[in-house]
Amino acid sequence: MRTRFHDHLEQLADHLRAMCVRNREAIAMATDALLGADLELAERTIDYCAETAAMREDAEHAAVTLLALEAPVAGELRQVVTALQLVDDLTRMSALTEHIADAARRRHPADVVPEPVRDLVTHMGAAAVDLADAAVGVLTTADPGDAADIDARDDTMDDLHRALLAAILAEGWDNGTAAAVDVTLLGRYYERFGDHAVEVGRRTLYMTTGRRQDDEVAQSL
């Protein structure tokens, strides 16, 4: 009975990791499509994200089946409930990635990202891949240090986001209002992608240790 529970839970964890790996691939593709004004890649990314989103239902079904058949308690119950919440974060990361690819698709063949902020968006794209990669790592190791590390990496994303808004608002911005609107929204998508990666780290830590990351920090003070 317990063996079956752990087998099913391990399958569910594999499923979540697979969604997160796909988010990492997709955000890299979306950024390439955006910066390369690559319509074919943008469309491929959108399809890829839709497939990731479709994995949600299987994951939810697996979690609910575990609850129904095994009636877990304490730590095991916490693991299944957290898995259900992780599904939401991972699905949302996929939706945000799709928004980025969709901006590239909509504006094709025009460039969405004007020259003065190309470097910043390139770095935000790299930071997003980095964060998704770190989230995959925490989903694999459930290491508190790795989870804290995602928080630190997200500071980089937040700094880049602030710099992006500052660039749009700087005196010399002569790329027009339409580009300002596009870049504002793109910045928001990348930033939210990062927030969800952090949340994946926090929840995974709670799932396996029963401790909130804030507790970890409090203990380390």
Place this chain on the structure above:
Amino acid sequence: MRTRFHDHLEQLADHLRAMCVRNREAIAMATDALLGADLELAERTIDYCAETAAMREDAEHAAVTLLALEAPVAGELRQVVTALQLVDDLTRMSALTEHIADAARRRHPADVVPEPVRDLVTHMGAAAVDLADAAVGVLTTADPGDAADIDARDDTMDDLHRALLAAILAEGWDNGTAAAVDVTLLGRYYERFGDHAVEVGRRTLYMTTGRRQDDEVAQSL
């Protein structure tokens, strides 16, 4: 045993409704603070939203306790799992409202919303109150018709959001890039608030009937 389950579930449902009622109050306050450049109201809204967000933990705890003590199956299990997901939507609505109030706070004493889009933002604020109100209704009645009605109301929000972006991008926009960035983000917050209200309707319907709204629509075709 079953009576106790239903008492606890009813308490949890009350808790979710209370969060949603607070979101309806808060989004009205946030819009007033924004359009009135009212610093005191903006700060009060931010505090109020923080209190709503703090209700999350109690709701999650209640849901997990129900799972642990009662080990529900089938429809009852679905209700508890959906309640857990509703907590996320309701918390997110509160965070988005806080972002709107925070824009008013940050820019004070300046107006965030320039004259040409004041009417649109006023209508988006009213649409958001309307959507939150409808979500409270569905949480109370769990009526499929009411849930479908939220979808229709969200179309109004989406139309207003499109009109807002069009206004920013129109030839005559002479309110500068900073206002364009602010209004773009505000529009996004209102739109996402609406999306979560729709999600509350959909999930509540699924919680009580076991049917997805898409199935309802399919059946009515």
